[in-house]
Amino acid sequence: MSGIIAETEAYRGRRDPASHAYRGRTERNAVMFGEAGHAYVYFTMGMHYCLNVTTEPPGNAGAVLLRAIEPLEGVEEMVRNRGQDKGVHIADGPGRLTKALRIDRSLNGEDIVTSERLFIERGPKPKRLGKSTRIGVSKGVDREWRFFVMGSRFVSKGKPPVSTQNP
DNA sequence: TTCGTGATACCC
DNA sequence: GGTATCACGAAC
Numbered sequence: 329m330s331g332i333i334a335e336t337e338a339y340r341g342r343r344d345p346a347s348h349a350y351r352g353r354t355e356r357n358a359v360m361f362g363e364a365g366h367a368y369v370y371f372t373m374g375m376h377y378c379l380n381v382t383t384e385p386p387g388n389a390g391a392v393l394l395r396a397i398e399p400l401e402g403v404e405e406m407v408r409n410r411g412q413d414k415g416v417h418i419a420d421g422p423g424r425l426t427k428a429l430r431i432d433r434s435l436n437g438e439d440i441v442t443s444e445r446l447f448i449e450r451g452p453k454p455k456r457l458g459k460s461t462r463i464g465v466s467k468g469v470d471r472e473w474r475f476f477v478m479g480s481r482f483v484s485k486g487k488p489p490v491s492t493q494n495p
Numbered sequence: 496t497t498c499g500t501g502a503t504a505c506c507c
Numbered sequence: 508g509g510t511a512t513c514a515c516g517a518a519c
Contacts, residue, residue: 339514346514356503373515374500380514393514423515464514 329405329429331397331419332451335476335483337462339380341389346468349389359437360389367446369426369436376423379431381440381448395463395474396420398482399428420484454478458489 339347341360348357348370359368360382368380368391384390397419399406406418406428419425426432431446440447456478461469463486476483478492 337514348514351504354504370514371502372513374502374513376500376515378514395514421516462514466513 329399329402331399331401331429333394333396333448334398334480335394335396335420335474337393337395337475338383338473339391339393341384344468344471346462346465346471347389347391349391353389357389360391362386362437363439364390365439365441367435367438367440369431369433369438371433373423377426377432378422379426379429379435393422394425395422396476396482396484397425397429398477398480416481420482422484424484454480456492456494458492460487460489463487 341347341349342352344350349360353361356370357368359366362382363386364382364384366382368382369377371377378393380391380393382391399418403418409430410418410424410428417424419428435446438446454477458476458478459472460474461472462474472490474487478489
């Protein structure tokens with residue numbers, strides 16, 4: 329299965345009150361404090377997994393949450409993984425994305441640079457990027473750290489862009 | 496808009 | 508050990 333990343337959000341460390349790492353390192357968020365290029369997968373809201381990729385050198389926390397992909401290969405498998413609903417609502421939203429791709433805690437800490445199970449390749453450059461504040465956070469709401477492909481049907485519902493830019 | 500659902504973290 | 512909180516989704 330594969331897809332093109334369509335929507336992400338950035339989370340940082342001690343200075344980002346919306347981040348899991350804000351209150352320091354714990355067993356759950358330990359991966360965020362490790363090497364860049366690893367998967368940070370956590371379980372939330374009693375039912376959803378979310379997938380992040382770490383971005384900072386060891387000691388500094390930081391990660392990018394993958395919020396949506398445009399399904400590319402293995403679409404039927406993704407639909408099966410997701411259960412009933414179909415259409416474009418296959419992987420738009422962090423919980424849907426992980427369910428469609430069958431990502432769970434077994435991938436937490438996975439080195440996506442060397443892994444065969446989970447990795448990122450360079451894809452087509454989006455025509456236009458949108459930017460907005462992050463979704464579902466109550467702190468750090470002023471930070472415009474959500475980025476998405478403008479006009480993509482595969483971006484999760486939510487906030488319109490506060491601004492756009494060419495990449 | 497409402498509610499299901501369970502891990503986590505932090506305070507006793 | 509108790510409990511408030513939570514980077515959400517699906518059905519109303």
